[in-house]
Structures are given as structure tokens and as C-alpha cells.
Amino acid sequence: MSQIDIHQVSADDHAAWLPLWHAYLRFYNTELPEAVTQSTWQRLLDTNEPTHSALAWIDGKAVGMVNFIYHRSNWSIENACYLQDLLVTPETRGTGVGRKLIEYVYATAKAHGCCKVHWLTHETNATAIQLYERIAERPGFIQFRKAL
Template identity: 80%
Template structure:
């Protein structure tokens, strides 16, 4: 994977980020209004926001993305890091790009004083779960939610 580089997003990356973001939403069979995607992009660039993003680059093209958010925890003095969105293009899946993106988040969160990285995936995402079980622990919690 030495030919893949992970870099934080910049203003110039929107044209590479947007197709990955839209493909990620399609993967999870959902759509968002354009203004939500635009707001997400602006937050990713805003240094005052707790949300961050990086792209995986190969041969001058973005082939993966990750979004992560720092947040307080009542169980620790330090912040935690929620890895919210992770996507790798179908052509690059299984080549280590997802692992590199997660390791980027681990390193950034550690450098920024977080003591935990956590995330969710859909129970049908078997390929991703195989990776996640190799690089993280599965704590056994079940998610509940109510949309407001």
C-alpha cells in the first residue's frame, strides 16, 4: 500500500470528495438533500468544528474517504473519536485502503488527545466487519435510536 497516501481534505478536494460521499450514501441506500452535503463539506473544512476528514489517494485520484468527530465522554477526562463515515471504492476494496484510513484516524485521534476510537457498521456489511474484527474489539453493544 505504499502507493496509497492518506491526506486531510483541503478546499481543493471537493471534486474528489463528493463522488465518494455520494457513493457512500448509495451504498447505504440513502439520499441526503444537497444542502446537507454542502453543510457537511463546510464543517469538514472548518477548524472550529470537531469533525475531520481524510482522503486516500492513489495515482492522483481519491479512492477512499473517512470522516471522524471528536466528542466528550462522561466515562473519561479525554475526548473520544467517533469514526462516522468510511468508504473505499469497489476497485480498491480488499487492498488495504480501509485499514490505512482507520489507522490514520487512530493516529490523528491519539495525537489530538483522544483515548478511544469507535464506530458502527451495518450488520450486513460482512466485508468491512472482517477487517474491523482484526483491528478493533467488538464490545457487544446494540444501537437504538429514534429520529426526531
Template identity: 80%
Template sequence: MSDVQIRAVTADDHAAWLPLWKAYLTFYKTELPDAVTESTWKRFLDSNEPTNAALAWQDGKAVGMVHFIYHRSNWSINWSCYLQDLLVTPDQRGTGVGRKLIEHVYATAKKDGADKVHWLTHETNTTAIQLYDRIAERPGFIQFRKPL
């Protein structure tokens, strides 16, 4: 296996990012209007937005993606970083690509002055949970939500 490189997306990466984004939505059995996908992509490229994206590249092909968002917290002076979306292509799962993507977020968030990185996953995502248990702590909180 050749080395995997992680880098922030650029405007030229849309064609590589879009299939990963669609695969992520399919994994979570959801669909979004094209306008949401288009807006999401534009936010990644806007330096005034708190949203960020990076791709994992191997042999010229995108094999993973991560999205993260900076936000304020009432429990800290500095930023917090929410790792919102993470996907590794099925053929690369278990090879360290997911860890590299998360470590990229850790390093970027630290450089940008964030105090912590946090995220959620579905309870059935057992493969990812095995990784998360090794590289982060599980604080025990349960998420509640109400669509508006």
C-alpha cells in the same frame, strides 16, 4: 499497485470527495438534501468544528474517504473519536486502503488527545466486518435510535 497516501481534505478536494460521499450514501441506500452535503463539507474545513475528513489517494485519484468526529464522554476526561463514515472504492476493497484510513484516524485521534476511536457498521456489511474484527474489539453493545 502504487503506494496509497492518506491526507486530510483541503478546500481543493471537493470534486474528489463528492463522488465518494455520494457512493457512500448509495451504499447505505439513503439520500440527503444538498444543503446537508454542503454543510458537511464546510464543517470539514472549519477548524472550530469537531468534524474531520481524510482521503486516500493513489496515482492522483481519491480511492477512499473517512470522516470522524471528536466528542466528549462522561466516561473519560479526554476526547472520544467517532469514526462516522468510511468508504473505499470497489476496485480497491481488500487491498489495505480501508485499514490505512482507519489507522490514519487512530493516529490523528491519539495525537489530538482522544482516548478511543469507535464506530458502527450495518450487520450486513460483512466485508468491512472482517477487517474491523482484525483491527478493533467488538464490545457487544446494540444501537437504538429514535428519529426526532
């Protein structure tokens, strides 16, 4: 297997990021208006925004994406980091790409003074859960939400 390189996205990466973003939305059987996708991309590039993205590359091809957000917490002085979106292409799952993307978020969040990284996944995402249980705690909280 070739080396996995992880890099923060730049404006030049839109053509690589967009198909991964769309694949992520398809994985979760959802669609978003194009305006949301455009806004998300612009936020990822804006240094004044708390949201960030990185791509995993193998042999010049983007094979994974992670989007994450720094945010305040009422339980700590330091910010926390929410790993919101993670996708690895089907052909590279199980090769360490997902782990490398998460470790990138860990390192980046720590360098920016965050006290923790946290995320959600769907209960049916068994493959990802196997990885997550090896590299993070499973605190047992149940999510509730209401769309407004």
C-alpha cells in the same frame, strides 16, 4: 499496487470528496438534502468544528474517504473519536485502503488526545466486518435510535 497516501481534506479536494460521499450514501441506500451535504463539507473544512475528513489517494486518484468527529465522553476526561463515515471504492477494496484510513484516524485521534476511536457498521456489511474484527474490539453493544 501503488502507494496509498492519506491526506486530510482541503478546500481543493471537494471534487474528489463529493463522489465518494455520494457513493457512501448510495451504499447505505440513503439520500440527504443537498443542504446537508454542503453543510457537512463546510464543517469538514472549518478548524473550529470537531468533524474532520481524509482521503486515500493512489496514483493521483481518490479511492477512499473517512469522516470522523471528536466528542466529549462522560466516561473519560479525554475526548473520544467517532469514525462516522468510511468508504473505499469497489475496485480497491481488499488492498489495504480501508485499514490505512482507519489507522490514519487512530493516529490523528491519538495526536489530538482522544482516548478511543469507535464506529458502527451495518450487520450486513460482512466485508468491512472482517477488517474491523482484525483491527478493533467488538464490544457487543446494540444500537437504538429514534429520529426526531
